[in-house]
Amino acid sequence: MVPTQECSTTDCGRPAAFATRSEPAWCLDCIDNLVRAGGLEPAEPFTKPSTWRLTTCSTCGVQAHYLLKYIVGNNAAGIATCRACHWKAWPGNRGPRSGATPDREKIARRLDEFGYELIDPLDEVSDDGNGPLVAKCRQCGRIWAARMADFGWHCNCSRNSRSSNPASPRAGRVLLSESDSPALQWWDHERNDEATFRTVTVRATRACQWRCPECGLRFEAKPATMTDRPTCPDCSTRRQEEWEIEYAQWKTTPIADVPELAAAWADDADPRKVMVANGTQRRFRCPKEHYPRLTPIRFLKAGCPQCRGAKTATAKKWLADTSPEIASQWHPTFNGTHTPQNVAWNSQRTVWWRADCCGHEWPDTVRARDKYQRLRCPACRTFLGSLAWHDPGLAAEWSPANPITAWNVRPHTSTPFVPEWICATNPGHTWQAPLSSRSNGAECPDCREAGKSRVELAHHAAAEALFGNARSGVAMKDKAFTTRKSWTTDISVSVNGHTLVIEYDGAYWHRAPAKVLVDERKSRDLLAAGFCVVRLREDDLPALGIDHPRYREVRVHSTVARPGPVMEDIRDWVTSLTA
Incomplete structure (x- = not known):
């Protein structure tokens, strides 16, 4: 059932056009009234809050797209929404030079470089594009009024932001109880229930209870603010007060009375007359013969900046x-x-x-x-960060009938269309499936219905008879996986506390170049997760070229299957690794 809620307008009582958890929601009539309150007239029906809606300015008549949240925010601040009117009245708008007319072709060429189509250079625009322009994004069709410099940042639809800093990747969904966060010592087990402790993540924004291990203060805070560097409100206030007292003492203490500063003093001023906390940069000499200029108290507390830089240089991310x-x-x-x-x-x-x-x-x-x-x-x-880079084997099955290429879509992105796929094993198999399901391991439905081959089932039976705990078709997830979030394994066995994965590569299903790429990426992900991997390569399939101590390829023949001896050989190999 689609969630519903009542319109947030007082005394309206009608159902809202959309539902939210914590934000206001309005009915269609009230939404249109909010748009009109912002000096705009709706030019197309409302669909959802995250969609750019075309409107017409009631003052200047310029049509442009705006988000509902943006209009509501401007209304609350008492600001008219139309950006064309805003930039026309902006004090920095110089307008055209006397006797000059805007060079429409020049402006259009410049906008075209940014992916926009010029609609109208407004009367006040100068030939360098200083004033407002109205342009439409060629990719998504969004119309907006802005200065030329603003168009240079490109449309939001062309942004390809990453989820975290590549030098320090953001932790995924990590439970606080399973992390090594120092905040664990601050967790108040008496005031938080056990269910919260078992389910809260390191980036959670719900309010939890904490207890300072130093002063015993109990307080409320979000795990997201406590995970990396937990702080106590009382202790922070106390330390700030102590620092202010110490700083006041440094204001009356001369450099000559502080041995470490006096020994490094290399300034022309008299150290007996210069106070430690005086705010003026002075010259010092460190044991490494560096001569930095900085405030005395900074040198006292942090030391030579060049020496610190030399230490951090070794930790650079290349x-x-x-x-x-x-x-x-x-x-x-x-x-x-x-x-x-x-x-x-x-x-x-x-x-x-x-x-x-x-x-x-x-x-x-x-x-x-x-x-x-x-x-x-x-x-x-x-x-x-596209699908073609992350998973070239899957990208090879991306149909050319899709409106964008595999180089322009991410592995788990939500697309406005359901992608079409062409099976790499049998090009006659075509189907539609969401990108996320394919990236999570879903294969061709026609091939999947064919099931496992007789030879593969015989090897699974031999593994079960020999190891006693062989499982088939287990989906495995691990943080070390870089190509896909999960992989479905043919045979998985536990040996001496280690996981052994056995993949059976039939000659028909695994000969296509795309499948070779998938087999290689899958093997490398499994190895990165710490598993032992054996690939049973059928007939004349080429080797994958993976060199790893926990990886092995075994040649098997579909016409002369020897599952028993093959499994015994694998057992001896993996036992020698895990002993």
Whole structure:
């Protein structure tokens, strides 16, 4: 049943057009009234709050798209929503030069570079685009009024933001009870129930109860604010008061009375007349013969900044380790001695790149490659983090009939259409399935209905007879998986506390190049998770080329199956590894 709630307008009483958990919701008539209160007239029906809605300004007549939340916020602040009116009246709008007319073609060409189609350069616009322009995004059709500089940031639909900083990836859904967070020592078991402790995550925003291990204060706070660096309100206030007292003492203490400062003093001023806390930068000399200029109290508390920088330099995150996809496009000859192995992932250095898809070459900073649109190639307009990069085997089954390519969609994104797929094993099999289900391991429905081959079932029976705990078709998940969130395994066995995964690769189902890619990515993910992996490669299937101590390939023949001896050989191998 679709959740419903009452309109938030006082005395309205009608059902709201949408439902929310904590935000107001309104009926269709009240939504239109809110739009009109913002000086706009609806130009199309309302669908949902997250959809840009076309409106017409009641003052200037300019049509543009706005979000309901944006209109409501402006209404609360007493601000008219129309951006065309706003930029016309903006004090920084210089308008056209005397006797000059806007160069429409020049403005249109500039907008086209940003992916927009010029609709109208308003009367006050200057030839450099300083005033308001009305333009439409070529990709999503959104119309908005803004300055040329604002269009340079590109439309929101072309943003390809990442979920976390690549140098310090955000933790997934990690339970606080299973983490190594210092906040565990602060958890108040008396005032929180056991169910909360078992289910709360490190990034939860619900209010929980805590107890300071230092002063015993009990207080309420969110786990998200306590996970990394737990703090006590009373202790923080006390430390601030103590610091203020200490700082007042440093204001009357000369440099000469502090041995560590006097020994490092290299300034021309008299250390007997300069106070430790005086706010003026002074020259010091550290044991490494660095001569930094900083305030005395800063040098006393933090030491030499150059020495600190040398320590942190060893912890730099290099591009090759942090962003392998960007590193793979590093130009092989244009960057001199600089390589992805010695350039930081967020460096502002401008280097050369080469797209492997079309050969396009261009200069850009390393940091800019991972910002805003995060394009893999500015010429092809493909973006980073796509399905084609993460899972090329699955991307090979992406149908060309889909409106976008596998280079323009993420593995678990929600698409406005249901993607079509073409089976790599049998191109005659085509079907539609959500992207997330395919990335979670769903295979071709026609092939799945065919079931397991007789030879594969015989090997599973032999594994069950020999190991006693062989399971078939178990879906495995692990944080170490990088290609897919879960993999379904053919045979899984527990041996000496370790998990052994046995994959049977039939010659018919696993010969296609896309399936070879999937088999390789699957094996590497399973190995990264700490499993022992054996692939039974049928007949003349080529080897996958994986070199790992916990990986082994065994050649089997469909016409002369020997499941018993094969499993005994595997048992001896895995026992020697886990003994």
